[in-house]
Amino acid sequence: xIPLLLATSAHTIAHSSxxxxxxxxxxxxxxxxxxxxxxxxxxxGAVLGLVGGLIGxxxxxxxxAFAVHGISELSFAGASAGLLFGVGVVQGSLAGSLVAALLIxxxxxRARERNSITAVLMPxxxxxxxxxxxxxxxxxxxxxxxxxxxxxxxDTPQIGAMAAISIVVVVGLGxxxxxxxxxxVDADVAAAxxxxxxxxxxxxxLLLGLAVAVSVxxxxxxxxxxxxxxxxxxxxxxxxxxxxxxxxxxxxxxxxMVGGIMLALGGAVPISPYVTTISFAIYLLCRLIxxxxxxxxxxxxxxxxxxxxxxxxxxxxxxxxxA
Amino acid sequence: xxxxxxxxxxxxxxxxxxxxETVLGLRNATLALGGRTLWAGLDLDVHAGEFIAVxxxxxxxxTSLLRVILGQQRLVSGSVDFLGQPVARGNRRIGYIPQQxxxxxxxxxxxxxxxxxxxxxxxxxVPWPSRRRRRLVDELLDSVGATAYxxxxxxxxxxxxxxxxxxxxxxxxxxRLLLCDEPLLSLDLAHQRAVSELIDLxxxxxxxxxxxxxxxxxxxxxxxxxVLYLAGGRFRIGTPDQVLRSEVLSELYGSPVDVIRTRGxxxxxxxxxxxxxxxxxxxxxxxxxxxxxxxSEAGERGGR
Numbered sequence: 001x002i003p004l005l006l007a008t009s010a011h012t013i014a015h016s017s018x019x020x021x022x023x024x025x026x027x028x029x030x031x032x033x034x035x036x037x038x039x040x041x042x043x044x045g046a047v048l049g050l051v052g053g054l055i056g057x058x059x060x061x062x063x064x065a066f067a068v069h070g071i072s073e074l075s076f077a078g079a080s081a082g083l084l085f086g087v088g089v090v091q092g093s094l095a096g097s098l099v100a101a102l103l104i105x106x107x108x109x110r111a112r113e114r115n116s117i118t119a120v121l122m123p124x125x126x127x128x129x130x131x132x133x134x135x136x137x138x139x140x141x142x143x144x145x146x147x148x149x150x151x152x153x154x155d156t157p158q159i160g161a162m163a164a165i166s167i168v169v170v171v172g173l174g175x176x177x178x179x180x181x182x183x184x185v186d187a188d189v190a191a192a193x194x195x196x197x198x199x200x201x202x203x204x205x206l207l208l209g210l211a212v213a214v215s216v217x218x219x220x221x222x223x224x225x226x227x228x229x230x231x232x233x234x235x236x237x238x239x240x241x242x243x244x245x246x247x248x249x250x251x252x253x254x255x256x257m258v259g260g261i262m263l264a265l266g267g268a269v270p271i272s273p274y275v276t277t278i279s280f281a282i283y284l285l286c287r288l289i290x291x292x293x294x295x296x297x298x299x300x301x302x303x304x305x306x307x308x309x310x311x312x313x314x315x316x317x318x319x320x321x322x323a
Numbered sequence: 324x325x326x327x328x329x330x331x332x333x334x335x336x337x338x339x340x341x342x343x344e345t346v347l348g349l350r351n352a353t354l355a356l357g358g359r360t361l362w363a364g365l366d367l368d369v370h371a372g373e374f375i376a377v378x379x380x381x382x383x384x385x386t387s388l389l390r391v392i393l394g395q396q397r398l399v400s401g402s403v404d405f406l407g408q409p410v411a412r413g414n415r416r417i418g419y420i421p422q423q424x425x426x427x428x429x430x431x432x433x434x435x436x437x438x439x440x441x442x443x444x445x446x447x448x449v450p451w452p453s454r455r456r457r458r459l460v461d462e463l464l465d466s467v468g469a470t471a472y473x474x475x476x477x478x479x480x481x482x483x484x485x486x487x488x489x490x491x492x493x494x495x496x497x498x499r500l501l502l503c504d505e506p507l508l509s510l511d512l513a514h515q516r517a518v519s520e521l522i523d524l525x526x527x528x529x530x531x532x533x534x535x536x537x538x539x540x541x542x543x544x545x546x547x548x549x550v551l552y553l554a555g556g557r558f559r560i561g562t563p564d565q566v567l568r569s570e571v572l573s574e575l576y577g578s579p580v581d582v583i584r585t586r587g588x589x590x591x592x593x594x595x596x597x598x599x600x601x602x603x604x605x606x607x608x609x610x611x612x613x614x615x616x617x618x619s620e621a622g623e624r625g626g627r
Binding site: 177178179181182188 | 450
């Protein structure tokens with residue numbers, strides 16, 4: 001019912017003022033009613049922001065942004081196959097991303113291997129997905145949505161499945177949080193301390209596969225990075241605290257998702273451009289903050305009392321040492 | 324070989340800071356990797372408070388020895404006991420200090436977080452701040468002189484500062500044994516000195532056994548009690564004066580090797596260009612420099 005309503009409203013807008021791009025992108029007529037109707041979608045967006053923000057910090061510290069992209073393409077292939085064979089888009093994308101995540105996790109333990117395996121899998125997945133979509137006789141809006149996202153096209157059972165998967169990801173991350181952090185930022189010492197680094201990396205890949213499958217439903221296979229990587233990358237620009245970074249990353253993710261959906265409600269274009277633009281703007285802002293901070297020389301070193309005058313000099317020498 | 328190795332102990336070359344308590348014992352230990360025997364029949368006791376440097380060429384099994392002690396690598400035969408128990412993975416009483424690697428910018432880790440990982444990074448669940456934990460981390464930071472940069476991102480610290488944190492991190496589990504894997508690599512001389520003295524200070528204060536893997540003994544020459552020299556599947560153990568001699572190393576390598584002492588430094592010459600001396604073939608003769616200080620650093624790093 002909801003998608004139907006949206007489709008009609010989009011239809012009217014498109015007809016009433018065809019060349020008026022602005023009203024296609026921003027239109028807040030009947031906004032209050034739309035928000036109520038799309039409560040579930042907004043909620044789904046918030047949950048996805050949470051999932052993306054949390055897992056994104058590990059994606060960054062494990063240097064796996066490219067792998068995320070690869071997994072999302074195979075998730076797209078799975079979703080298209082699910083659509084074609086009537087298995088269901090969620091089931092299909094889940095299967096696709098889990099297979100991809102496991103393959104990348106098992107075959108690519110080192111960064112270089114991982115990149116090449118990802119690069120090999122990605123076009124294959126995309127091709128497979130395009131094949132399935134080409135054979136699919138249904139509406140073309142569905143096809144496009146898998147690549148570029150369409151949260152408003154999601155019906156209630158789909159939202160239920162998404163919520164369930166998201167809970168699994170968040171709880172799973174909570175259980176392995178500390179050893180996964182250790183293994184991600186300091187692998188050698190973690191292994192020496194008995195942290196099961198290999199098992200953890202497989203667990204992480206599975207959780208990542210689940211997170212990607214959920215994200216593909218909403219922002220589409222091509223734009224998954226904007227929700228699984230950009231918020232965390234932005235957070236890492238402004239903090240190095242293992243507490244602040246995930247919190248900021250979640251805030252950025254939720255703001256991008258919910259903000260994107262809210263803006264998209266009235267417009268006639270998919271939500272993904274709104275989401276990606278907001279998350280990109282946040283990233284730019286964080287870079288700007290980091291840049292001004294560095295110019296001010298705020299590096300967080302504590303100076304002995306009375307030694308503040310030499311602070312700048314000591315910063316310089318520290319930087320020389322690092323270089 | 325074993326007799327030669329036992330000699331220093333029985334003769335009573337009592338290590339200066341060491342007690343008689345044995346923290347680590349290897350008995351007739353043999354390690355082979357991929358069909359190649361790295362060392363065989365190794366007997367070694369590490370006493371509490373004793374500083375042992377592990378020397379030898381690349382590929383002679385120095386790092387593998389540490390992996391065995393950490394329970395990551397199994398012996399072909401023989402035994403390794405830590406505090407009287409066979410070693411197992413993840414023993415909290417063994418501290419590990421890796422070589423310095425520049426942390427990536429964007430690593431979500433400040434100095435105190437790196438040390439904190441040593442405290443409870445191995446536990447499941449989400450970290451909860453607690454006063455006890457904060458105090459513990461503060462004490463560790465203080466004990467390695469890192470309080471001033473406790474909140475600085477690790478990626479922006481100098482190599483020497485990072486290695487200080489590594490010492491603090493390794494001390495977190497109240498260890499009895501410190502395993503150091505080239506901890507001075509890529510540090511300048513002043514930092515090499517500072518970091519080795521820090522390790523020395525804590526092994527005396529806490530009566531830690533220290534196994535210090537290094538390609539260059541000179542920065543720690545005045546700190547070590549004994550030297551374990553691995554070469555070509557064989558080994559020698561003893562004080563630096565007993566082991567680092569031309570005739571001892573020549574016999575160990577099976578080819579003429581000169582040990583030159585000059586200005587308080589030790590230079591080993593003649594091991595790199597003698598591939599035929601290594602019974603285990605081409606693996607053993609790469610850029611092997613015991614020639615201290617300079618030449619080897621680029622080679623070792625490039626090889627990794």
